[in-house]
Amino acid sequence: MIVQSNLDREFEAIEDVWSPRVIAEANGQYVKIARARGEFVWHAHAAEDEFFLVHRGELVIHYRDGEDVVLGPGDFHVVPRGREHMTEAREECWILMVEPVSTRHTGETESDLTKPVEAQIAHLTDVGR
């Protein structure tokens, strides 16, 4: 698999909000991107940290047990494992994440927004072609 592409091109290929798209795999981690708009679901990942980088727009990460983190373009943040959080974008926001291949994007929460990982990587054979 040749992994070579462009972030904007990959974001533009995403049809739905809150539907992560895997753009690369390295060392058991996925680099994923997603379009965010509105509220996601409250969830936690018991054993996995999540790195967030905002590419465009503004993302708010609400913590059940702490203050909101507000991220603008170029801002990054790590949500530590085990901390319940909910992401929200008042206007459309484009985010990049790095997390283990095993991470379910809604954590231990099952939701209408939950996308199986197969759907997140379905396009990957076309990457870089």
Added chain:
Amino acid sequence: MIVQSNLDREFEAIEDVWSPRVIAEANGQYVKIARARGEFVWHAHAAEDEFFLVHRGELVIHYRDGEDVVLGPGDFHVVPRGREHMTEAREECWILMVEPVSTRHTGETESDLTKPVEAQIAHLTDVGR
């Protein structure tokens, strides 16, 4: 450790080219940034993939056994484990990398450019303050 900062701010804090700066840790991986200019050294990482994303400028990744990969702003690429490569930037280029905590940036090559990981993370206690 609170990890929250901004990419441009972190790039501007780097004094030297080819001197990686760890900006976050998650799941045994470091997210690193570096300013690149000129030629790096030929090296390989036997057991580690390297994810590269160009933030600004243009990076050329030369492969000993294959064609060059040329990355502009927003372009990304994974250098697979074991493949000998050399990065080059004709003009200054700002890059983001994701790789295991264990990865030495010059791989198995010892060079004047080799920076111990302690130097790459020395600033980290100040991140997000």
